[in-house]
Amino acid sequence: MTFLLQKIYNTKNSRYYQAVLDIIEGLKLWRLAFSLGWFDIKLRYKGSVLGPVWITATSAAMIATMGLIYSSLFKMDLHQYLPFVALSTVLWQHGMATTLSDGCQCFLQADDTIHSIKLPFFLQALRTIIRNGIILSFNLVIPAIVFIYYNKNPGWIALETIPGLLLWLIDGLAICLFLGCICARYRDIPQIINSFIQIVFYITPIIWLPSQLKHRIVYLVYNPLYPIIDVVRGPLLGESVGLRIWMYALGYSIILWLFSGYVFIRARGRIAFWI
Template structure:
């Protein structure tokens, strides 16, 4: 009698019921139920990165603080901005940007980097995405210390109604509306999951995607209102229309940035940012679920 092989053929067609939305939803649901697993792995990632370091994860905060303060001081002088309002603006923006970019760039490699676990650990592939987002959230909490220090130093200015130079809008100042940053960040994390899931699946199949995104993201940084604010564009557009404002408005990352940054700084909340982010959340998760439905079983063969 000939022995029966149990090794799956990567070129063999998938079982008919393996490409269903029920399986895709089950993958996400089961990954969430395994939060003890990806939560532990996320902690271990940080501990491993700073193994044998004297101050450990505090290097995250020191690096973030040094960069934010240096860039804030530089660009405040270049743009003629008041340091008491611009430095908190720059710090908050840079903090949120690091979280978003970390999820995007590492998301492209999320399955490739976890090749060993994917092939030997029987777990939903979404586990690796949640591990990535959880790790970036821990980095964000570490870096949040820098914002608290900067905001504390300039709290007198930020707690009263104020203008940013070149910005016609009067901002009401920090108040109870700072709590809106919590649902804003939660929505940011929800979107980070589908971004890493979708880009991770595509990049696993097409290995040219990660370097393209890594290169493109540097350009997007300077086109996103982080080291400058939209009030400058409005001022430049006086007398010739406000078409320059579209530079920011057509950038999706600007809207994700604002739903967290505006409450943190006590800026006037513009609800159209929430509408845009909500639309991207629905469309993005729909695309991610389609990719998960069709290619979830192929990821282990592609890595």
């Protein structure tokens, strides 16, 4: 009996148990995470008349400019190119790139809260993803307008983007935990990540079509961001994503989850001291 009680006590005090408990407790506080994420947006645009609409207007101007210039450079039909670049740019800029950048600041920006109130660390990751999800939803109106203008209707195949969005949600939380822990310890990492984002932007089909690679398109799957973005982008463009793309997307995601879980379990008890 004494051995059993000791085993239960040791389990409850283990890093693995505490990390899992942190995630569960954080999920229970999703309403608080949503309120904090919305408050972050209101605070960011405090005193602004248009608020997040400024980001949408800026993105729209950039997409229109890129569409006109690059369609001429690549000799692409604007009817085909502009919907692609509009959707790709919004998903990249306000989905992937923002998640990577904000993931680095996940715990650093919440240092006052972490030091003053005992809350699950996972709550801060959920808060970051919800904030970015709200901003992404604001900006999805841009490709929607472009689709309507060019009479591009993806049809029922667009529903296939739902599992892709769920994968993005889980991956985004994993990125926040992974980068949040590392950047709390090593403050030079955010600069490296920002440089990485700029480089990967040009080697990922965002402003150029995958078909432009012709027979070399098979090598695109070795860029982890390509299959992950394509499981969301493809169905919205009316293109069914093949099993091969999904296999790579899930494979890269599993690797990310394993690394994220390992780092969070190891670093969770020290985050408050690092920040």
